[in-house]
Each structure stands twice: as structure tokens, then as C-alpha cells.
Amino acid sequence: MSGEMPSSAARTTAPDVGRRRFLMLAAGAGAAGLAGCASWPHAVTPAMDATTFHAARRYTRTAFGDIAYVERGSGPAALFLHGFPLNGFQWRGALGRLAPYRRCIAPDFLGLGYTRVAEGQSCAPAAQVAMLVALLDTLGVESADVIASDSGGAVAQLLVARHPERVRSLLLTNCDTEQDCPPPAMLPVIALARQGRFVDDWLGHWYRDHALARSAAGIGGMCYANPAHPSDEAIDTYFGPLLASQHSRDLAHAYAIALEHNPLAGIAPLLARSRVPVRIVWGDADTIFAPDNADFLDRAFGRSQGVRRLPRSKLFWPEERPDVIAEEARKLWREAT
Template identity: 30%
Template structure:
């Protein structure tokens, strides 16, 4: 990868200020606000985060990739600073519909997709149900099969959590972040504060509870028999120390998806875009700019 330099990461406040927003219709009975980052020029690459994060997870990856691509990093409905009101669906299917609406709003017919966690579930749905919109696919420590939701998210989805204060919910979210990082020096105060910031008021508290309650493993198990239909060249980019979405799922996806390869990233865990941002950006850029069939590429170990 060409050394393009590394800009200091933005604070979460600055990251939010850089976001664009629009009211998008067709997703509920009235328009919903969608927030996203749009940086760089060239071939569009859409970065999809998971739960309980938001697009801030890609804070250090976005400017690096933006040297080569037009990087679109949206917040899912109910996550980050997209709409957090309490009257719409937040399931993987609903998030997929939002991504299609956002692409139409931005005039993007086709894009490369990078999906992490539940964003990977959405990416799988896109590649199977809307293959004409997906050029290449990067699946990185994604939800798949029946390995999710994890216990913390099941607990959080209990409506009884409404009685807790926003601080109690934010502290609970923060307490789970270390388990998804191999490099503990990456557990900075700013990363922790940034991830939980959208959920640290009453509206955000209710929204993250609703997000957790919307997690439905049927939305990935229904895809398993169709993984072989994916025609987009696919990279399974996996932090091997993930305690939740294990390397075995990455290996299985790489076997089941035609035209796929697996890159195992040592010394990285679940929050791989933050855990090892330089390696993550390098692998994504190399894959998206490589003209060879992915199966012809020597896998990184």
C-alpha cells in the first residue's frame, strides 16, 4: 500500500460535525433522518458498522481509504446520529432498505461494500437480494449463521432496561468494549466515549434498547443456503481473536461463497477497524484495487 500518511483521528464531536444528513422517505410512515460521512473521490465504497457501534468505528480507516475511493459511512437507523425516534423497524432487513434508499439519494448505482458485525449481515443480504448494487464485498467479523445475538445484546433488548438511566446503559455498553480488542492500548478514553456518546441521553438509551431487541438470527440463517449465489468477489477479513464472531465463521463463509478468499489477521479481535486500522485499511484497499480474481491472490497470514 502506498504510504499516504496518517491524519490524527477526529474526536467523536468533530466526526459528528463532518457528517451529512438527509430525510429519507419510504422507510416508515414518515421520513427518517439518515446521517453519513462522504469523503474522497473515485469508486464508491460503503462502510457498514454493527451494534452497538456507529460509523465512528471507522474513524481512523475513513481518511486512509478516502485517498483512493469515495468513502460512504452511514449510521444505521437507530444507531449513531441517524434517526433514533421510537416508531420504526431497526432489523437487518430495515437497514438494508435504508442503504438502498441512501444509495439512490446519492445517485450511486453500484458500490463496493465493507460490512462489520451486523453491517456484515446487511452486506450479505445486499449481495444475495440486490446483487446488481454490489461490486465487491468485504466481510469482516460479521454476524452470520446462528452465532448471534450475543448474550449482552440479548440482555440489552429486554424492555425492562427502559427503567435504567442513560448512564447505566452507556456504562454497560462501555464495559463490553475491551472484550473485542486484542490491543488494549487501543481502548482509549476517546474511543470509549465516542462509541457510547449517541446512547448517553434518554432518546439514545431507548434507541439502543430497540436496536438490540430488533436483532433476529433468522435474517442470517435464511441466507445460509444462498451463500453460493453470491457473485461479487469477496474478501473475508477476520480478526482471529474475536470471542463472538469466531474465525470458524470466517473460514466457513470463505468456503461457501464462490470467488472468495480469507485473510486471517493475527493480533486483532472483533473491533478490527479500530483494533488494527492500518492493516485493515491496507487489506481493504488492496482487495478493492486488485484486478485479479480473489482466489488467485496469496492470502495474508
């Protein structure tokens, strides 16, 4: 790919260029919420805005660094694992809907969001798994119901394979699989990350021009079904911390580069033996991960509860359709007990 960043006008009028440039970012979404929540025994807590979310952020010190997370609710724990290049803010709608039923914990991965990474710490998927175990230990959580998206789904699979006792159930949305990790669309991102350019060349342009970010050439058109997404506050919350310093840029690039060599290679026997109940909900309009990946996951897990498909939803549909996350999570939790 060219070493020059196309102008805003060129990228806005050439969706195919934007698609090629961003088909690796992992994002996506659906359109509206589902009905049926009126029958729930608890009222839905409104989604947090950015100000409330930032105010709720806590930090837990581990050997991996000071891990940023937001927590809502009480009772058995639920762990929410976000995608790239997002952070825990992705789950703000789901947290409010599921807080009446779980102690909902949404951390920021090493290299993304607001987590303060320890000097010399790896941002590879295996390190993310070890960090999550340390976080759960520090928070006094023996096991959790895990909900994961995009590259967070790869980390979740590794968590199930290596620490099955820490996972009560697993709800996976569009994400990496052993046969598609990283997806071809991610390769240009990794190449730019190796050059130290991805954060500035892509995220920086979208951070400064929100309309461009939501255009057909931006993360919005590529990964969200609703043209109003991502919102202004989501763009600021996702990209702002990654652009904050050269150090934060380097960490985000390290996160992407670590995905180059398939971290899920050889995981099949461990997933097949797993007794963790798994549900897959897949946006079929995703431009990053192929629709048949959902069926691959369904076959891969020893205790899959099947696949639900969302025809018009893309990669980061959980941000747009938190009602679906809440509905599917509660159904899975009932069946897992």
C-alpha cells in the first residue's frame, strides 16, 4: 500500500480505498435494540455517557501495570473484553442492562484505552490472558461469565483453554478464530503498526475529523451499521488515549503487531474438551471476519449453545445493540446454571 495517506476528500469519495485501509481494524455493529426487555424483573440502567464512564474508572495495580476498568452491579462476576482499537467504553450500554444481574467488570487491555502498562510489558494475547487472571485475583473473583468481541474474543478463547476454571460461560461476538487469525483485513494495519504509522495515519485523522470517522471511508462506515456511530464521545474516548503520547502510540502498535502470528494456533483440542457453555452471536454484514467463522466456533467448542445471526450487523454491533448482548447473556446464564 502507498506510503502516503490519502486526503480526506479522496478517502471520503472512495469507499473502496477506505475499506482496504480499514478492513483490519475490527469494529462493527447493528442498528436497533430488541424488544422483550419489558418483561425483565429489573429496570434497565441507562447507558453511561463518557463523563460518567470516566468518573467511574478505577485502577488496580498488578505486575502488568495499573489496569483500568469500570465496574457496575454486584453478585457473580461478568467480564467484558473489548475489541481493537477500542476500550471498555464499548460495553457501556450492556453494563447498564446487566448490572442488575452481575458484577460487571469492563477492563482496558494492555496497550489500549487507559490502562497504564508496566515498563517492558508485552501486549501479546498470552500476556493479556495473564493480566486478566491477575486482575480477577486482585478483585477477588474466582470465576466469571465472559463476554468478548473482536480481538477480545481471541483472548477469551485463550482464557477458556488455559484457565477453564475461571470461566463460567462465554458469549462470543464477531472475533478471531483459529482458522482466521489474524484475518487478511488486519494485515495492512499490522504493516503500518510496524512502521509506527497506524495510530497517526488512521486514528489521528478520525480523531480530528469526526465526520470522516463516520463516513464510508472511516471506522463508522466500515464497522458500524448506524451512520450515527461512533458518536463524538466514543471517538474521543477510544482514540484520545492512544494519541496522547509517543509511548501510547508505541503500545497500540505493539498490540497490533502481536496479532501477526496466530495466537490461536493449536487451540482446537482444548476448546473441544472444554465444558464451558458457549453462545455465539454474529453480525453477518461484518467486513472483517467471514460469516462462516461463526459456524467454525460452533463446531470448535465442546459445549456450544449454537449461533444467532444478525443479518445487517457489522463487527462492533455490541456497541449499537446492547439489548441483544443483554438478552443473549441472560439466556446463556440461565442455561449454564
